[in-house]
Amino acid sequence: MATFSPLIDRLLETLRVLPGVGPRTAQRMAFHLLERDREGGRRLAEVLGEALERVGYCERCRNLTESRLCSICEDARRDDHALCVVESPADLLAIEEAGGFRGRYFVLHGHLSPIDGIGPADLGLDQLEALVHQRQIEELILATNPTVEGEATAHYIAEQLRALGVRCSRLAYGVPMGGELEYVDGGTLSRAFMGRQPFGEQDAN
Amino acid sequence: MATFSPLIDRLLETLRVLPGVGPRTAQRMAFHLLERDREGGRRLAEVLGEALERVGYCERCRNLTESRLCSICEDARRDDHALCVVESPADLLAIEEAGGFRGRYFVLHGHLSPIDGIGPADLGLDQLEALVHQRQIEELILATNPTVEGEATAHYIAEQLRALGVRCSRLAYGVPMGGELEYVDGGTLSRAFMGRQPFGEQDAN
Incomplete structure (x- = not known):
């Protein structure tokens, strides 16, 4: 692509670190x-630099935060007995936005992947175990992704923590709300059949 | 949208200064x-800050550059007799990428818009006049946008500079290459009819 200034070239190239940004969008x-918005751009450069500098993990749940504890861990009104384990802060946010869950979280920042050298220590599983123990968690909701790696990670955690007497659950599998059966994939459909429930009791718990 | 950290909230909000970035994309x-890419993010913050700090206008043609003169003005191999006037650096880049034009440019950074208080001085028209005069430009190609404002701006410039004895031209109007007539709008079609040329002479100049 033709351009006219080394510094602008460098900016175009660097903007592509953003996901979904190709050469045209960068331009x-x-x-x-x-x-049109130098002031906004300056603010972006500044806030981005500051966020990358200061945002780390919550000491208790490994959620992203610039404080020692994240706002969910700080919130005294949350239910201390249920802990939801997610792979990423984005998953946590999706669950928060869906509403309904009022317990606490634990963020793995990934899933077990021996091939990439990602083991239990990288996911903070020791920390999770200590947390379950110390805070007397009664139910551990394993909300890792419904993928092979997510399943394997959920299984591993359930195995490890069952000894502590904590009840482990997994999100229900089934057909997504609002879709049409015709377009649901076979794997999901057969899981929805296996998990079928007596009529009128689907929302019992 | 639920979130969990004031600094991350600020980052999400600030990312939206980027065109086409809504709340989801910002997240x-x-x-x-x-x-996943703190190093890339840090580089982005740095390069963006530096570009906004250092990139200004080329002294001669008002193209964006961090130097005194832009690389096109610096390039001794370009044709000094033809000057192409564009509304924005993005238009300049589009023409450069199309290839074929080997003259110089002048960037207006906008179009005449009395309603927004944008007059000849804001578009650097004095500077353009001086440039045409000093550098003995023979042809001025008015490549402002084919919009009402772009047309008006081209007309104004042609009026002002005709006194200097410079030949003013405008990009040809017509049907875009590779399209289907069926989908070309009426205004474009009737301009293409008015501008019709003897068969075999379309590319004569």
Whole structure:
């Protein structure tokens, strides 16, 4: 792509660290900031730098936060007996936005993947075990992704923590709400059949 | 949207200065940088800050550059007799990428818009006039957008500079290459009819 300035070239290239940003979008972003919103761009550079500098993991649940404890761990109104284990902060946010769950979380920041050298220590499983023990968690909801790696990780955690007498559960599998059966994949359909429930009791718990 | 950290909230909000970035995309970008590419994010913050600090206008043609003159003005191999006037650096880039034009440019950074208080001085028209005069430009190609404002701006410039004896031209209007007539809008079609040329001479100049 033809351009006219080494520094702008460098900006176009660097904007592509953002997910979903190709050469065209990078160009549109760079020109927008340089031509129409320098103030906004400066604020972005500053806030981004500060966030990358200061945001780390919550000491208790490994959620992203710039404080020692995240706002969910700080919140005294949350239910201390249920702990939901997720793979990423984005999953946590999706569950929070869905509403309904009022317990605490634990963020793995990934899943077990021996091939990439990601083991229990990388996911903070010692910390999870200590947390379950210390805070007398009664139910551990394993909300890892419904993928092979997510399943394997959930199984591993359930195995490890069953000894502590904590009840482990997994999100229900089934057909997504609002979809049409015709377009649901076979694997999901057969799980939904296996997990079928007496009529009128689907929402019992 | 539920979140969990004031600094991350601020980052999500600030990412939206980027064109085409809504709340969901901002979230995906923020998590991507925080979870998977902190190094890239830091580089982005740095390069963006530096570009906004250092990139200004080329002294001669008002193209974006961090130097005194842009690389096109510096390039001794370009044709000094033809000057192409564009509304934005993005338009300049589009023409460069199309290839074929080997002259110089002048960037207006906008179009005349009395309602927004944008007059000749804001578009650097004095500077353009001086440039045409000093550098003995023979042809001025008015490549402002084919919109009402772009047309008006081209007309104004042609009026002003005709006194200097410079030949002013405008990009041809017509049907876009590779399209289907069926889908070309009426305004474009009737301009293409008005501008019709003897068969075999379309590319004569």
